[in-house]
Amino acid sequence: MLNSLSGRFLVLTTVFVMLAEVLIFVPSVARFREDYLLLRLERAQIASLALLADEMIDEELEQELLENAGVLNVVLRRDEVRQLVLSSPIPEPVAETFDMRDAEAWTLIRDAIARLVDPEDRIVRVMGNPVQDGGLLIEVTLRTAPLREAMIDYGLRILVLSAVISVFTAALLFFAVRQILVKPIKSVIAAMQSYAEAPEDSRRIIVPGAGIRELREAEDALASMQTELTAALRQKDRLAQLGGAVSKISHDLRNILTSAQLFTDRLEASDDPLVKRMAPKLVNSLTRAINLCETTLAFGRAEEPxxxxxxxxxxxxxxxxxxxxxxxxxxxxxxxxxxxxxxxxxxxxxxxxxxxxxxxxxxxxxxxxxxxxxxxxxxxxxxxxxxxxxxxxxxxxxxxxxxxxxxxxxxxxxxxxxxxxxxxxxxxxxxxxxxxxxxxxxxxxxxxxxxxxxxxxxxxxxxxxx
The missing domain is CATH 3.30.565.10 (Histidine kinase-like ATPase, C-terminal domain)
Structure with a gap:
C-alpha cells in the first residue's frame, strides 16, 4: 500500500497535519499556562475580598480559601497600600517571579516550555492586575507541580485530538485522491496496456475525458502519439506489402526489358539516320531501366548494393x-x-x-x-x-x-x-x-x-x- 500513490499521499498527509498540530501545540500550551495563572490570580482576589469584608475569619477558614484559590499567599495592593491579605507558611524561598500584566507572546512561550521540561516542584511568585478594578496589583505565591501536571494533561489531550484529526483528515484525503486522481490515472494505464496489446487497432486509442486539466493534457498527448503510431504501423504494413508487390513487378519487368533490349540491338543496323541517332539512347534507357529493376529487387531483399x-x-x-x-x-x-x-x-x-x-x-x-x-x-x-x-x-x-x-x-x-x-x-x-x-x-x-x-x-x- 505504501508503494502506491494514494498510500504515500495518506502517510504524507498524516505527517504534515501532525507537524502543523505540533506548531500549534506550543502556543496552545503557553496560552493554557497563562489562563491557569490568571485564574489563580482571580480566585485569590475573590478570597482576599472575602477576608477584607469580614476580618474575623479564623485561620482554618483562611487556609481553606487559600487551598480553593490554589495559592500559598495573597498580597493585594489597594490605595498605594500593600497588604498581605492571606498567608500560609512557605516551605522554601521563591524561585522565580512572573509578571502577567504586560507579558509578550514570546516570553509566555519560553516560560511554558521551561516549565514543561523542569520536573522539580518550585515556589514562584505571580503578579497581575486585579479584575473589576479591585486594586492596583495582586501577587500570589504558588507551587509549580500542579501547574506542570495541568499543562501535561492539556498537552496530551491536544496531541490525542490532533492525532485523531490527522488520521480522519488523511483518510478523507486518501479516498478523495483515489477517486479524483488515482482512478483516472489507472484508467489511463489500462488504456495504454490495452493499446499495447494491439497498436494497429485504432479502436484502442484512448478517448480523452478527464476533468482534471493536467490529466486531460496527458490524455490528449497520449491520444496524439497513439494516433501517429497507429498510422505509422499501418503505413509500415502497406510498405511491406508494396515492397513485395514491387519486387514481383520488377522481376517480371526486368525480363520484359531484357527482351526489349535484344530487339533494340537490331535497330542499330538500320540505315535511317534518325533511328541510328536515337537507337543508342534507347539502349541506354533500357539498360538503366533494367539496372533499376535489379536494384529494386536487391532493395526488397534488404541488400542495397x-x-x-x-x-x-x-x-x-x-x-x-x-x-x-x-x-x-x-x-x-x-x-x-x-x-x-x-x-x-x-x-x-x-x-x-x-x-x-x-x-x-x-x-x-x-x-x-x-x-x-x-x-x-x-x-x-x-x-x-x-x-x-x-x-x-x-x-x-x-x-x-x-x-x-x-x-x-x-x-x-x-x-x-x-x-x-x-x-x-x-x-x-x-x-x-x-x-x-x-x-x-x-x-x-x-x-x-x-x-x-x-x-x-x-x-x-x-x-x-x-
Missing part, C-alpha cells in the same frame, strides 16, 4: 538527363540551362548519380507543368577543395509546406499531387551512399533549389558506401 565508384564526366550525365527531360516536357514552355564545366570529373557511381539528378529535374519539370506557367530549369556544378557541388534549380511555384516538413521520408514528402514521395527519399539514400548529402537550399514562390554534395575524400568514400 553500395555505389560502384569510378571517374565519371558530369557534363555527359547532365546532358543525358536534360535531353530526356526536354523530350518529356513536350509542348510545355520549359527551358533548360546547363552550367557544368566540360572537364569536370568526379568519383561516383554514374548510374546512381544519373538517377539522383533525373529525379530532381523530373520533379522540377512536373512542378512547372502543374503551375501552368512557363519556367526554367538550371543545372550547374562547382567544386572546392573538399567536395563537388551540383545544383538543380527551377522557377516553379516552390514546395508545399507539408512536403518540406517530411521531404526525404518515403511516402511523406510528395512534392506534387499524385506523386509517391519516393523519388527524393531514394535520391537522398543514394547520395548518402557516396558519403555526401542532398539538401534543400531554398523553396519559395520564386522557385526551388537543391544541392548535391559529393565529398572528395577518397578514403571516406568506400566506408560511406558500405
Amino acid at each position: 553500395p555505389p560502384t565508384l569510378n571517374r565519371v564526366q558530369l557534363a555527359a550525365i547532365v546532358s543525358d538527363v536534360v535531353e530526356a527531360e526536354r523530350l518529356a516536357s513536350g509542348d510545355h514552355d520549359i527551358s533548360f540551362s546547363e552550367d557544368v564545366p566540360a572537364s569536370m570529373s568526379l568519383r561516383a557511381d554514374g548510374e546512381q548519380l544519373f538517377r539522383v539528378i533525373a529525379n530532381l529535374v523530373r520533379n522540377a519539370r512536373q512542378a512547372i507543368i502543374a503551375s501552368g506557367e512557363p519556367g526554367e530549369i538550371c543545372l550547374r556544378a562547382a567544386e572546392d577543395d573538399e567536395a563537388w557541388w551540383i545544383y538543380v534549380s527551377d522557377t516553379g511555384p516552390g514546395l508545399p509546406e507539408k512536403a518540406r516538413e517530411h521531404l526525404f521520408q518515403p511516402f511523406s514528402g510528395r512534392a506534387s499531387k499524385g506523386g509517391s514521395g519516393l523519388g527524393l527519399a531514394i535520391s537522398a539514400d543514394l547520395v548518402r551512399g557516396h558519403g555526401g548529402a542532398l539538401e534543400l537550399r531554398r523553396s519559395d514562390s520564386s522557385g526551388t533549389e537543391f544541392a548535391i554534395r559529393i565529398p572528395k575524400d577518397g578514403a571516406a568514400l568506400p566506408d560511406a558506401a558500405e
Whole structure:
C-alpha cells in the first residue's frame, strides 16, 4: 500500500497535519499556562475580598480559601497600600517571579516550555492586575507541580485530538485522491496496456475525458502519439506489402526489358539516320531501366548494393538527363540551362548519380507543368577543395509546406499531387551512399533549389558506401 500513490499521499498527509498540530501545540500550551495563572490570580482576589469584608475569619477558614484559590499567599495592593491579605507558611524561598500584566507572546512561550521540561516542584511568585478594578496589583505565591501536571494533561489531550484529526483528515484525503486522481490515472494505464496489446487497432486509442486539466493534457498527448503510431504501423504494413508487390513487378519487368533490349540491338543496323541517332539512347534507357529493376529487387531483399565508384564526366550525365527531360516536357514552355564545366570529373557511381539528378529535374519539370506557367530549369556544378557541388534549380511555384516538413521520408514528402514521395527519399539514400548529402537550399514562390554534395575524400568514400 505504501508503494502506491494514494498510500504515500495518506502517510504524507498524516505527517504534515501532525507537524502543523505540533506548531500549534506550543502556543496552545503557553496560552493554557497563562489562563491557569490568571485564574489563580482571580480566585485569590475573590478570597482576599472575602477576608477584607469580614476580618474575623479564623485561620482554618483562611487556609481553606487559600487551598480553593490554589495559592500559598495573597498580597493585594489597594490605595498605594500593600497588604498581605492571606498567608500560609512557605516551605522554601521563591524561585522565580512572573509578571502577567504586560507579558509578550514570546516570553509566555519560553516560560511554558521551561516549565514543561523542569520536573522539580518550585515556589514562584505571580503578579497581575486585579479584575473589576479591585486594586492596583495582586501577587500570589504558588507551587509549580500542579501547574506542570495541568499543562501535561492539556498537552496530551491536544496531541490525542490532533492525532485523531490527522488520521480522519488523511483518510478523507486518501479516498478523495483515489477517486479524483488515482482512478483516472489507472484508467489511463489500462488504456495504454490495452493499446499495447494491439497498436494497429485504432479502436484502442484512448478517448480523452478527464476533468482534471493536467490529466486531460496527458490524455490528449497520449491520444496524439497513439494516433501517429497507429498510422505509422499501418503505413509500415502497406510498405511491406508494396515492397513485395514491387519486387514481383520488377522481376517480371526486368525480363520484359531484357527482351526489349535484344530487339533494340537490331535497330542499330538500320540505315535511317534518325533511328541510328536515337537507337543508342534507347539502349541506354533500357539498360538503366533494367539496372533499376535489379536494384529494386536487391532493395526488397534488404541488400542495397553500395555505389560502384569510378571517374565519371558530369557534363555527359547532365546532358543525358536534360535531353530526356526536354523530350518529356513536350509542348510545355520549359527551358533548360546547363552550367557544368566540360572537364569536370568526379568519383561516383554514374548510374546512381544519373538517377539522383533525373529525379530532381523530373520533379522540377512536373512542378512547372502543374503551375501552368512557363519556367526554367538550371543545372550547374562547382567544386572546392573538399567536395563537388551540383545544383538543380527551377522557377516553379516552390514546395508545399507539408512536403518540406517530411521531404526525404518515403511516402511523406510528395512534392506534387499524385506523386509517391519516393523519388527524393531514394535520391537522398543514394547520395548518402557516396558519403555526401542532398539538401534543400531554398523553396519559395520564386522557385526551388537543391544541392548535391559529393565529398572528395577518397578514403571516406568506400566506408560511406558500405
